[in-house]
Amino acid sequence: MKTTLLHIKNMVCPRCVEAVRTVLEKAGYRPTEVTLGEAHLDEHTPADPAAVAPLLREAGFDVLMGRAEQMTEQIKGALVEYLEHLRTARMPLTTSAFLTDRFAATYSHLSKVFSRTANLTIEKYLIRLKIERVKEMLSYNEMTLSEIADQMRYSSGQHLSNQFRQVTGRSVSEFRRELLPKRLSLDQLA
Structure with a gap:
């Protein structure tokens, strides 16, 4: 099944996932999957990101248009998961090892993209x-x-x-x- 993928900013917890799902469903969209930072919409209800953006903005979220913004939000989501990894792992990975395992990119690249987009270093x-x-x-x-x-x-x-x-x-x-x-x-x- 073909879906429309939206990259969404400010999704940081399971409640955010449910909030985005609710906003999309109330607007008549049929999300097939909603995860941290992403929503997949059924092909029968294609979404124009510009039309969805105001609805999500009202709930405190934003649709990401550029690749750098998308990657930065994915890094933020991964860092939330990394915190849990830090708390629970016997021998936790370093931040750079955790992120490079997650993304098909060097830590240097991830760091540069994040710093440019967020105006803040990953650290x-x-x-x-x-x-x-x-x-x-x-x-x-x-x-x-x-x-x-x-x-x-x-x-x-x-x-x-x-x-x-x-x-x-x-x-x-x-x-x-x-x-x-x-x-x-x-x-x-x-």
Whole structure:
């Protein structure tokens, strides 16, 4: 079956997949598959990306037109998966090894495309991503800072604490004291 493929920006979690599916179905499209960053539409309901874009924009998503934008969003999705890999793997891969395994390109190429499109390096984006995950873990108040540092593969609680302050502008203690800690959605990181 022939399908129309749309590349979609700001899809970072399973709820985003469901939200995109719902938007497309309400608009009369029949998605055959929706995954992070992509939607495949049935050939009987071909979609013009320009017509779909405003509908998705209302829900916080964007249709990607250029190859560099598409690759950048795919890298962002892979980095979200990499965070889970970091937490669960006994011997985790390096960021570059993980990404080059995923994409048929060198890390140098991926890094250049990402930096040009996102105006941020892959490394800095990954740090922001990790800090958002740390904020989430801190807000649950179930683990010590050392446990979080271990799980997120920081060399020490102090290293995590220093990086947290660099990224957020405040200490972990200050963050914990706030009644409603401010977290960023993943699409706001770059």
